[in-house]
Each structure stands twice: as structure tokens, then as C-alpha cells.
Amino acid sequence: MFSFQLGVVETLCLALALLLLGSYLAKNINFLGKFCIPAPVIGGFLFAIVAAILRGFGLIEISLDTTLQSLFMLAFFTTVGLGASFTLIRKGGKLLVIYWLICGALAFIQNVIGVSLAKVFGLQPLIGIMVGAVSMEGGHGGAAAFGETLESLGIDSAVTVGLAAATLGLIAGGLVGGPISKYLITKNNLKPNENAVNLVDLESAVKTDEKKLTANLFINQVFIITLCMSLGTLLGKYFSEITGFVLPGYVGAMFVAIIVRNAMDKLKMKYFDLKGTTIIGDLSLGIFLSMALMSIQLWQLADMALPMVLIIAVQVIFMVLFTIFVVFRLLGKNFDAAVMAGGLAGHGLGATPNAIANMDAITRKYGPSPTAFLIIPIVGAFLVDALYIPIILAFINFFS
Incomplete structure (x- = not known):
């Protein structure tokens, strides 16, 4: 088999090319746009699939130098921290704090589900964490970042498992979020709150110079x-x-x-x-994820594919039950709560853009929910990391 190796610069160039390809495909393929599949995930996974096929047929084995991946990952998480202003927390009030704590509880339960089922299927508990909050609430960024950490602890294929799980979770979050909100709104005959926060408040809360x-x-x-x-x-x-x-x-x-x-x-x-x-x-995240996705070795999933899919199925079922019977009640059992429940399914299984897409589809049909559009982007994009990351670290340290 012919071996082909790319250096640091060539790998960076390829990552950017795949990022641009992913952006193009996301804009021109309805399925990808509907479920808010990130551009680096599209381009990176396509390359990973092609590389796996070429290797499987014994034609070419491609080696990549992803030295810069850690640098871009570090830069991305730093910008997340710089975006977490306490002013925005005060703007969201008590409801924001409740939603934030719900996200923390969700991360804990997702890890419990992942670890418990991993043991049932005879997998390492740390692999269960990768199919828990790391890839569900953490998304592709969390999967790539913590996957590196676990691989440094000796857990082979952690990145591959996490990224594959994050992709399945992303699609599931887009599928179930809208129906959850629709069910709650129709079942309880809910209407938008006429005294809801004005959209101008949202603009002023996040406006920058x-x-x-x-x-x-x-x-x-x-x-x-x-x-x-x-x-x-x-x-x-x-x-x-x-x-x-x-x-x-x-x-x-x-x-x-x-x-x-x-x-x-x-x-x-x-x-x-x-x-x-x-x-x-945004640039750091795009390059970091593109490098992470294009360098995964899909053939490593062969022995874990079925257990991983079953664990994610349980995560999705739990999310549906959790949002309908717990989250909706804790957030006030009103129209905003129903919209936010669908939003939580979006970013609790996938990413914040998923949550926005879910809420946009619902509010276009049933009416506005400025409160949901104020709280969920703030928590999903910035504040959730301050809770779910310590929870993940606690699990990793407990089982390592």
C-alpha cells in the first residue's frame, strides 16, 4: 500500500479546504442545512470516509501532521471564556440561572447513562463518558478536546468515538427538538406571553461596540x-x-x-x-474541528458501532422524557418554557445552532418567545461550559 504523508503546512491547507467545502455543501444541500450540520464536520467526515475507503482497498494510507490542532483548540476555548460576561447573566435573571442549572444536571445524567451502559456492553467507563456529556452537551468541540485528553490517558479511539457520537447527537437534536415544543404547546394550549421581554432588550444585552x-x-x-x-x-x-x-x-x-x-x-x-x-x-473552531474530523480513523469504530448507537438512542429517549416532564415544569409550564424545552434538546444533544433552529421553527408557527432567544444562546454558547466541563473532569478523574 502506498503511504502518503502531509506536513504541518499541507495539513493546515487541507483543513481549510475541507472547511470551505463543508460551507459550500451546507448551503447547497437541504438536509445538511436543515439539521445545522457544521461545515468542518461535513468536510472533515467526507475526507475521513474517503481515507478509510482508500485504506480499506489497500490503495493509499494518508498520514496527517495535526500539530496545530491543539493550538487552535486552546484558542477556541479561550474565546469562549472571553465571551462569558456576568452582565449577560444578570440580564437573563432567575430563569437563566434555573436553565443553567438544568444544563448542569443534564450533563451529570448524560455521563451516568453513558458510563452505566458502557459497563453493560463491556466497554471502558471512559468510553461511556465520550458518549455522554462530552459529545452530547459538549458537541464536536467537546468530543475533540476531551477525546485528546482521554487518548493521552491511554483510551484508544476516544476522539473517533466522541466525534461520531456528536454527529449522531447533532442530527437527533434537530429531529426531536421541534416535535417536543409542538407537543407541549398543543397539549397545554399555550400562547406567547404578551409581556415577554422585548427583542430590543436582547439586542442591547449582546450588542458590542x-x-x-x-x-x-x-x-x-x-x-x-x-x-x-x-x-x-x-x-x-x-x-x-x-x-x-x-x-x-x-x-x-x-x-x-x-x-x-x-x-x-x-x-x-x-x-x-x-x-x-x-x-x-470562529476561525479557530473551524480549523480545530476540521483537523479533528479529517484525522479520525473510522475503522476503529467497527467493534463499538452497535453499542455506541444504542447508548445514543437511550440518551435521545431520556432527553425527550426529561424536557417534557421535568424541564418544562421547572421553567414555568408556559409558552416560553415549551420553546426552551425544544431548544435544550437541540444543544443538549448537538449544538447551540441546533437549538436556535428548533426555536425558530416553532416561533415562526406559534408566535415569538424573546425570553427563549435571550437565555438559550447565552447559556448554550458560553455559560454551559462552566458547569459541564467540571462535571466531565470529575467523571474522568474518578474513572481514570
Whole structure:
């Protein structure tokens, strides 16, 4: 078999090419757009499938140098932390806190389901975590990041399992979210709240200064990000050495970034620009996921395919029951609660864009829910990481 190896630069170029291909396909194939399948997942998985076929027929074995993947992963999680403003938490009020705690409870239960069923199927408990909150609530980003951590602990194919599970969860989240909200609305004859938060409040809550993105401003954001990355990496390293508790550098970077962001807000420092940081974060996530997906070895799933699908099926069934019988009641049993239940199914099994797509489909038919559109993007995109990551780390350290 012919062996073909790509270096660091060639691998980066390929990752960007697959990212662009994924974006094109997402815009032009209805199925992909309907379920909000991320561009790097599309392009990366296509390449992984082609590579697996070529290897399976004994034609070509492709080797990639993904050295830069960890750097982009670190940068992405740092930008997530920089986006977590306590001002947004106050804007959402009590309902935001309740929803946030629900997400934490969900992460815990998803891990319990994953670990328990992994033991039933004779798999390692840490593989169960990869089919738990890591890939469900964490999505592809969490699967790729924690997969690396588990592989460093000796769990082979953790990244492959996590990314495959995240993809199945993403599709399931898009399928069940809308029907959950529809069922709750029709069963309880719910109507939109006339006194709901005005959409202007949402715009003001997340509005950033419309600064022109100059080279100097961009350099400021890069410096802030790399500063948090450096401090966070050191924090993770020394914390792990002192306590023996696994704390990956990207987790430390995210929490350092949260402290830095809110300190800058408190001191009214003008150096931070959310728009520039978001651009860097989106780019980092795209490259990081593209590299992670295109380098997975699908043939490693052969022995775990059926158990993994069954575990995810249980996760989906639990999500449906959890949102209908628990989440809906905790959030107030009103129209907003019904819409948010469908949103939770979206990002609890897949990603925040899934949640937005679910809620958009429901509100277009039944009426607006500004409260849902205020709370879920804030929790799903930023705040949930502050809960589900410590929960995952606790499980990893307990079973490692």
C-alpha cells in the first residue's frame, strides 16, 4: 500500500479546504442545512470516509501532521471564556440561572447513562463518558478536546468515538427538538406571553461596540487571547501536578479568560472587542474541528458501532422524557418554557445552532418567545461550559 504523508503546512491547507467545502455543501444541500450540520464536520467526515475507503482497498494510507490542532483548540476555548460576561447573566435573571442549572444536571445524567451502559456492553467507563456529556452537551468541540485528553490517558479511539457520537447527537437534536415544543404547546394550549421581554432588550444585552476592525485592534485581541492561553496552560499544568487531578490546559485557559473578561468589564477597559474575538474564535473552531474530523480513523469504530448507537438512542429517549416532564415544569409550564424545552434538546444533544433552529421553527408557527432567544444562546454558547466541563473532569478523574 502506498503511504502518503502531509506536513504541518499541507495539513493546515487541507483543513481549510475541507472547511470551505463543508460551507459550500451546507448551503447547497437541504438536509445538511436543515439539521445545522457544521461545515468542518461535513468536510472533515467526507475526507475521513474517503481515507478509510482508500485504506480499506489497500490503495493509499494518508498520514496527517495535526500539530496545530491543539493550538487552535486552546484558542477556541479561550474565546469562549472571553465571551462569558456576568452582565449577560444578570440580564437573563432567575430563569437563566434555573436553565443553567438544568444544563448542569443534564450533563451529570448524560455521563451516568453513558458510563452505566458502557459497563453493560463491556466497554471502558471512559468510553461511556465520550458518549455522554462530552459529545452530547459538549458537541464536536467537546468530543475533540476531551477525546485528546482521554487518548493521552491511554483510551484508544476516544476522539473517533466522541466525534461520531456528536454527529449522531447533532442530527437527533434537530429531529426531536421541534416535535417536543409542538407537543407541549398543543397539549397545554399555550400562547406567547404578551409581556415577554422585548427583542430590543436582547439586542442591547449582546450588542458590542461597532468599532472598525483595524490591525491594531485585532492585535489587541490576539494578545488578550494568547495571554489567557499562556496563564491557563500554566494553571492547568501546576494544578494537575499539585493535586493529581486532570485539568487540561484549555480548561484552565477558559476559566482564566472568564476572569480576565469580567475584570476588564469591571474596570471599563476599552481594549477588548467581542466582534474581533468572535472572529478569531470562529476561525479557530473551524480549523480545530476540521483537523479533528479529517484525522479520525473510522475503522476503529467497527467493534463499538452497535453499542455506541444504542447508548445514543437511550440518551435521545431520556432527553425527550426529561424536557417534557421535568424541564418544562421547572421553567414555568408556559409558552416560553415549551420553546426552551425544544431548544435544550437541540444543544443538549448537538449544538447551540441546533437549538436556535428548533426555536425558530416553532416561533415562526406559534408566535415569538424573546425570553427563549435571550437565555438559550447565552447559556448554550458560553455559560454551559462552566458547569459541564467540571462535571466531565470529575467523571474522568474518578474513572481514570
